[in-house]
Amino acid sequence: MAEAPLIIIKDVVKSYRRGNQTLPVLTDIDLTVPRGAFLALMGPSGSGKSTLLNLIAGLDAPDSGEIVVDGLTVSDLTESDLARWRAVHVGFIFQFYNLIPVLTALENVELPLLLSGLSRRQRREHAENALALVGLSDRLDHYPAELSGGQQQRVSIARAVVSDPTLIVADEPTGDLDRNSAEDVLNLMERLNLELGKTIVMVTHDPHAARRARTMIYLDKGVLSDAPQNPLA
Amino acid sequence: MLLKILWRNALRHRLRTSLTVAGMVVAILSFGLLRTVIDAWYAGVAASAANRLVTRNAISLIFPLPLSYAAQIRAVDGVRLVALGNWFGAYYQDPKNFFANFAVSADSYLAMYPELVFPEADKAAFMRDRKGAAVGAKLATRFGWKLGQTIVLTGTIFPGNWEFTLRAIYKGRDRTVDETMFILHWDYLNETMKEQSPHRADQVGFFMIEVNDSTRAAGIAQAIDARFANSRAETLTETEKAFQLGFVAMSEAIILAIRAVSFVVIAIILAVVANTMAMSVRERRREYAVLKTLGFTGTQIAGLIFGESLVITALGGALGIALTFPAAQAFKAAVGQFFPIFNVSRETILLDAAVSLTVGLLAAAAPAYTAARVRVAQALRKLG
Numbered sequence: 001m002a003e004a005p006l007i008i009i010k011d012v013v014k015s016y017r018r019g020n021q022t023l024p025v026l027t028d029i030d031l032t033v034p035r036g037a038f039l040a041l042m043g044p045s046g047s048g049k050s051t052l053l054n055l056i057a058g059l060d061a062p063d064s065g066e067i068v069v070d071g072l073t074v075s076d077l078t079e080s081d082l083a084r085w086r087a088v089h090v091g092f093i094f095q096f097y098n099l100i101p102v103l104t105a106l107e108n109v110e111l112p113l114l115l116s117g118l119s120r121r122q123r124r125e126h127a128e129n130a131l132a133l134v135g136l137s138d139r140l141d142h143y144p145a146e147l148s149g150g151q152q153q154r155v156s157i158a159r160a161v162v163s164d165p166t167l168i169v170a171d172e173p174t175g176d177l178d179r180n181s182a183e184d185v186l187n188l189m190e191r192l193n194l195e196l197g198k199t200i201v202m203v204t205h206d207p208h209a210a211r212r213a214r215t216m217i218y219l220d221k222g223v224l225s226d227a228p229q230n231p232l233a
Numbered sequence: 234m235l236l237k238i239l240w241r242n243a244l245r246h247r248l249r250t251s252l253t254v255a256g257m258v259v260a261i262l263s264f265g266l267l268r269t270v271i272d273a274w275y276a277g278v279a280a281s282a283a284n285r286l287v288t289r290n291a292i293s294l295i296f297p298l299p300l301s302y303a304a305q306i307r308a309v310d311g312v313r314l315v316a317l318g319n320w321f322g323a324y325y326q327d328p329k330n331f332f333a334n335f336a337v338s339a340d341s342y343l344a345m346y347p348e349l350v351f352p353e354a355d356k357a358a359f360m361r362d363r364k365g366a367a368v369g370a371k372l373a374t375r376f377g378w379k380l381g382q383t384i385v386l387t388g389t390i391f392p393g394n395w396e397f398t399l400r401a402i403y404k405g406r407d408r409t410v411d412e413t414m415f416i417l418h419w420d421y422l423n424e425t426m427k428e429q430s431p432h433r434a435d436q437v438g439f440f441m442i443e444v445n446d447s448t449r450a451a452g453i454a455q456a457i458d459a460r461f462a463n464s465r466a467e468t469l470t471e472t473e474k475a476f477q478l479g480f481v482a483m484s485e486a487i488i489l490a491i492r493a494v495s496f497v498v499i500a501i502i503l504a505v506v507a508n509t510m511a512m513s514v515r516e517r518r519r520e521y522a523v524l525k526t527l528g529f530t531g532t533q534i535a536g537l538i539f540g541e542s543l544v545i546t547a548l549g550g551a552l553g554i555a556l557t558f559p560a561a562q563a564f565k566a567a568v569g570q571f572f573p574i575f576n577v578s579r580e581t582i583l584l585d586a587a588v589s590l591t592v593g594l595l596a597a598a599a600p601a602y603t604a605a606r607v608r609v610a611q612a613l614r615k616l617g
Contacts (some may be wrong), residue, residue: 051610059526060610080530087528094613098523102241107234112527114234159527 004071006167006199007033007056012065012075014051014222025051026222029065038193038200040213047219049203050171056201057090057169058082070166087115091160091198093189095172097152099144099159105131106140109158116163130158134188150181157188161198168192170202174209186212239540242513243548250545253509257549257592258556260502261585265557266564267495268581274481274488276574280409281474283447285345286454288440289476291467294320297436298466300423305460306440311453313445316341318419319438323386323395325376332372333573334386334415336422337441339367345443348406355380355401363421365400369412371573373402386415391422393429413573442470499588506596510542514600521604522612531605538604542597543590550589554582 014026025048033039041049054060055067058074059082067075070089077085099108109127118126131137134154144152153173160168170189174182186209192198193214202213210216218225243250272279288306290296300317307315318337324330339360343349351359351367359365366384378384378399386395397417405412419437427434444453454470461468471479481488514521521534557577565575 054610057526059613060608083525083528083530085528086526092526094523098519098613100238100520100523102238102245107237110234111524115528120234 003035005032006035006037006070007031007201008066008068009052009056010066010068012052012055012062012067014048014055014060014062024222026055026062026219029222029224031217031224033199033201036193036197036199038190038212038214039202040210040216041201041203041219042205042207042210042216043219045205046221048222049219052219053169053171053201053203057092057167058086084115087112088163089166091163091165091168093153093156093160093168093170093173095175097144097149097156097176099152099155101144104141104143105136105147105155105158108144108155109162112159112163126162127158130162131155133161134158148181149177150184153177153181153185154188157185157192161192161196166199168198168200170200170204172204172206173202174204174206182206182209235537235540238537239544242517242537242541243544246513249509249512253506253545254549254552256502256505257546257589258553260498260592261550261553261589262556262560263498264495264588265554265577265581265585266560267491267498268584269557269561269564269575269577270572271488271491271495272578272581273572273575274484276409276411276572277477278474278481280348280411280574281472281477283450283472283474284444285473286442286444286450286457286470287473287476288442288457288468288470289438291458291469294438296466297438298440298468300435300437302437302461302466302468303440306442306457309453309456309460311444311446311449311456312442314341314345314443316345316441316443317437317439318342318441319422319436320390321386321388321415321417321422322390323388325384325386330376332375332413332415333411334417336417336419338419339416342416342441343367345441348410349403350406351401351403359400362398362400363418363424364397365418366397367401367403367416368399369414369573370402370404371412372415373399375413378402391426391433408576409574411573441473499592503592503596506542506546506592507599509545510538510597510600511603513541514538514604518604518607518612521607522609525607525609526613531607534607535601535605538601539594539597542600543593546589546593546596550585550592553589554585557581557585 009029009031012026012029015022015024029052041052043049051060055062056069058077062075065075066073072085074082074085100111103111106124106127109130110123113123113126128137128140131140134157136151136154136158139147139151144155147155173189174185177185189200189202190212193200202209204210290298303315303317306312316338318335321334321336323334343356359367368378380399380402382399384397384399386397388395423434444450450472457470458468524534561575561577565572
């Protein structure tokens with residue numbers, strides 16, 4: 001029997017209100033993402049990519065439709081239940097890293113574990129391992145301002161994986177990086193997917209980054225359109 | 234680690250935080266000093282004993298009562314001891330050298346005030362010398378008086394230069410006791426009056442009465458006043474506390490103003506801290522959205538903001554409280570003659586701490602509410 005998909009999106013509609021106007025962002029989205037997928041979500045600005053990513057990650061709620069992640073209908077959860085669910089099941093990688101500037105690299109990575117009930121020693125151990133995974137064992141006590149963009153994004157990746165989430169969502173993870181740093185980050189994400197089996201959904205503008213994913217889908221004006229398959233898939 | 238975040242967040246804008254903490258220090262210091270001034274006003278009330286009554290002329294304190302009343306008061310059931318006295322109203326060398334000076338029946342008065350603590354030998358020397366004087370330790374220090382020294386006071390109510398020999402210096406049994414009084418023998422005053430102004434002799438300004446049972450004080454006071462009803466000099470007898478409160482009531486408007494100012498100061502610092510917190514939260518909206526993304530709930534984020542606000546106000550409050558003591562000392566040195574008891578009380582310190590806590594919580598309330606309600610998708614929004 002085939003393994004159930006990790007993400008099932010059914011008839012999802014999402015719009016935003018601006019003044020008296022209602023702006024449709026996503027229209028009747030249907031999508032399934034298998035476990036262990038590395039999915040690139042592409043499309044022009046304003047197509048609804050980030051909105052769809054937010055819905056999958058439980059950061060926003062759809063106007064209608066259903067989103068099921070790992071068997072749980074996240075679109076039905078309350079805000080506090082969603083927060084608890086995100087803490088355990090979702091790791092986030094942002095375009096602008098979004099590290100807390102007053103915390104060191106180690107403390108930034110340790111941050112999500114504060115909600116886990118682990119002891120201080122265990123938290124530190126996990127955070128050190130995550131930073132070792134991204135090759136930053138020698139930068140534990142550095143503050144974000146003391147790190148390059150690429151290093152900050154690697155810290156952000158370590159923070160995303162430290163709680164061993166089911167799903168990693170990445171919003172333009174290479175959008176603010178130079179070519180070499182972007183390559184490092186993509187290599188890391190590829191490793192997370194292939195070696196650790198993490199399911200990754202990545203929004204990107206960058207065709208080069210998208211090609212590193214195993215599947216690509218396109219959004220245009222809030223509608224999913226046929227996507228050419230990635231040669232790696 | 235959460236404490237680390239609170240501390241580092243509080244210090245993120247060092248200048249802004251320093252200025253806010255400085256404002257808090259000034260506010261708590263001012264609040265503490267103003268409360269201490271109010272306490273000083275009520276010091277006489279606080280030092281009053283429940284078993285002591287004061288009998289004075291019913292018309293006003295400035296009108297005397299006949300000495301003969303002493304025996305009649307002594308005869309009232311429940312009265313244990315009667316002392317008598319006059320406000321002497323003299324100054325030392327210069328009218329600005331103002332202090333409380335009383336002519337009293339020394340034996341009964343000192344028996345009634347065990348809180349004035351004397352070395353026994355000095356007390357006996359004072360009792361023996363009709364021209365002797367007993368003064369509080371602070372007053373003696375203020376003018377550098379030594380035992381055996383002749384002190385000349387200039388009378389205002391009882392004109393002329395009055396010579397006394399300093400025989401005893403008392404200390405207060407506790408911090409609430411006034412150590413700035415000058416006590417002389419009423420007999421000495423009365424004998425002098427007999428010689429110089431016979432019509433002013435045998436006249437008493439007030440009677441101090443000690444009762445056997447303080448729960449009967451009100452009834453005894455009524456009995457004393459009833460005894461002199463419809464006489465040429467009717468009396469008004471009240472507890473020592475009520476008598477002292479009567480003096481405080483004369484300054485009620487000033488006390489009310491001081492009290493109001495003390496709370497205005499707190500209201501101002503509340504606005505300042507609230508502004509600091511609002512600015513911080515506005516600047517960190519994105520960070521709070523990130524924390525929410527990582528799984529922190531609105532309540533936990535609000536907790537971080539309350540914590541940061543409390544770090545700032547606790548720091549300012551603690552420094553303000555620490556500085557209140559030397560400031561009160563300096564204030565006392567400058568205006569001690571008006572406030573014989575000027576001590577920063579435990580209640581004032583507790584009130585300072587409570588105010589710091591309240592300001593910390595109230596200042597953070599609105600910013601915490603805002604941060605807790607940050608919509609992650611909006612705060613991090615990037616159309617695409």
